[in-house]
Amino acid sequence: MSATPSAPTRITHLVGHRAWQGEPGRTSEVCNPATGEVTGTLDLASAETVGEVVAVAREAAREWGRASLARRVRALFAFRQLLVEHTDEIARAITAEHGKTHDDAVAEIGRGLEVVEFACGIPQLLKGGFSEGVSTDVDAFSILQPLGVVGVISPFNFPAMVPLWFVPIAVATGNAVVIKPSEKDPTAVNLIADLWRGAGVPDGVVNVVHGDKEAVDALLDHPDVKAISFVGSTPVARHVYERGVAAGKRVQALGGAKNHMLVLPDADLDLAADAAVSAGYGAAGERCMAISVVLATESIADELVARIVERTRTLRVGDGSGDVDMGPLVTRAHLDKVTGYVEAGVEAGAELVVDGREGAEALGPGYFLGPTLFDRVTPRMSIYTDEIFGPVLSVVRVASFDEGLQLINDNPYGNGTAIFTHDGGAARRFQHEVEVGMVGINVPIPTPMAYYSFGGWKSSLFGDTHAHGIEGVHFFTRTKAVTQRWPDPSHGGLDLGFPTNG
Known part of the structure; x- marks a missing residue:
């Protein structure tokens, strides 16, 4: 019973x-x-x-x-x-x-x-x-x-x-x-x-x-x-x-936020894939500092997507009080909202590489959605433009550093961003030119320490x-x-003249 x-x-x-x-x-x-x-x-x-x-x-x-x-x-x-x-x-x-x-x-x-x-x-x-x-x-x-x-x-x-x-x-x-x-x-x-x-x-x-x-x-x-x-x-x-x-x-x-991670051709792809998975799916994506867009340069995009997929298959989803990697979304209404974006991404023509809806019902009556990955997302799709606030990661393929930087700067949000590269010159240019309040260089979630201040730019x-x-x-x-005067006892009496800096 x-x-x-x-x-x-x-x-x-x-x-x-x-x-x-x-x-x-x-x-x-x-x-x-x-x-x-x-x-x-x-x-x-x-x-x-x-x-x-x-x-x-x-x-x-x-x-x-x-x-x-x-x-x-x-x-x-x-x-x-x-x-x-x-x-x-x-x-x-x-x-x-x-x-x-x-x-x-x-x-x-x-x-x-x-x-x-x-x-x-x-x-x-x-x-x-x-x-x-x-x-x-x-x-x-x-x-x-x-x-x-x-x-x-x-x-x-x-x-x-x-x-x-x-x-x-x-x-x-x-x-x-x-x-x-x-x-x-x-x-x-x-x-x-x-x-x-x-x-x-x-x-x-x-x-x-x-x-x-x-x-x-x-x-x-x-x-x-x-x-x-x-x-x-x-x-x-x-x-x-x-x-x-x-x-x-x-x-x-x-x-809110729409945080991008730019991955250049010289990046450590294992490090970048680990970062994309942890920053995209941690706390079921319900973080204002979550990475929701990976900007992958074309020469490494296929390999990076494959490594991200490999890692998503190992994630355990379930009750957060148990031995799992990712818990449920916070409410039924929020789950419905996020799954609605998944459906919108499919309808818009993005490639659904990993569908987090599969097997979610078997986890019980809670509000579960597994890690979800889209490839070949374009900037006009709602899964790119909107803050989804769930475990939905979008890969946008870019031709160059400049194209990736421009996409980030064109976005109305400016909370956090990251770049993955071994090129110090590219990283230095990125940190200087990107129009975002918090920047990570080979760090996916650049939340500052308490003695620095947290906050973004733009919207x-x-x-x-x-x-x-x-x-x-x-x-x-x-x-x-406060301006104070403690005059010497021999100050000499009243002076009604205009005060000067003598």
Whole structure:
């Protein structure tokens, strides 16, 4: 006899380190994408609920913004240790709600941990400037101060890493944070937010509000939210940026991508094939830094495609909690969208070399699609122009380096790109001329370390500020310039003349 499925768990907002006690007007379901089972019922916030959470954060920001750097750093180090200790628990929640493999979830948290460690050095990063004697007995200096309440709106594909790009730096610089995670996989953020309590930050410094567009727009419109950090699709990023800026906020809105990998004739083809498979199919292609287009020069295209095919045959697809290489897509709707692109590619005349739909149903009721490979794709096909966000890799054959570079630069997205070659001159020219924010040379996913900043160009970024690194510190602070005079007791009395730099 099969076991009776357990009742879905209620998942609600975290306000001041406590579960929200209200009654939700609306809810949504959270599912395990490997089984299709409903595992949670998520409270969706109204604009009124968002206002309640922001009010709590505003009060906490007043205290935390005055806290000493030493106190903040102690909290950051304590949080870092708690995050290490709870990595496995958080990773299991990610796998259960997102579908990615456990190892991939652990690696995601590890990349977020790098930002926490970067934020632990915040005293060095918040040092202002000082100039003595800019005028007679006058000194000038600058200080960096927190904004107050900031919002973080994060996507489903990295439910732990993306919030960890922003929240540690916002907290370290003295702000209070309201996080709005994806409603598809919300539990990881709740678990991480609870660690801030154990790290000793005051109630209300880190809060979580769950919801959909209504909650997003409420954060964008609320006058007490001073800045918004967002990662997601380009259409939503544009909406977040335009509405947030119209409300007078700072906004960094990271959008979608269509990342190309250019393979030149002198490249190590085994290295290039390994890179194409790992960067194209890791996390089922649900990465904004995934390689979705391989630009193969004609002389090596047949051989490169053959090596990619050989590697796809070894990939194990299944429940991410098991011993597999690739898990399911996040929802049934997203699976239908991605398979729709596969059908569109076939209809457009692309050569379907590996069909990930084959055998997917045998994997169970989850949202599975195996690695899919198209060859002889042209730039007018939808599988080339659109961000598919699934395990679909397209090979476009190009005649030369120049043709490949031009295709990349003509693309409306500019998130990440890569080149595979042994020619240092070609690589140097590529890194200089390519119109993309993050470049890999024989590196397929050029995600920068935490002390550099993450972000693309063109339609992959709205706003001027990238995530984490020193740009992240500047985003969550504002500069104040102070000019002071401590006159000598013998200054000689009043002088109503116009001040000069004597």
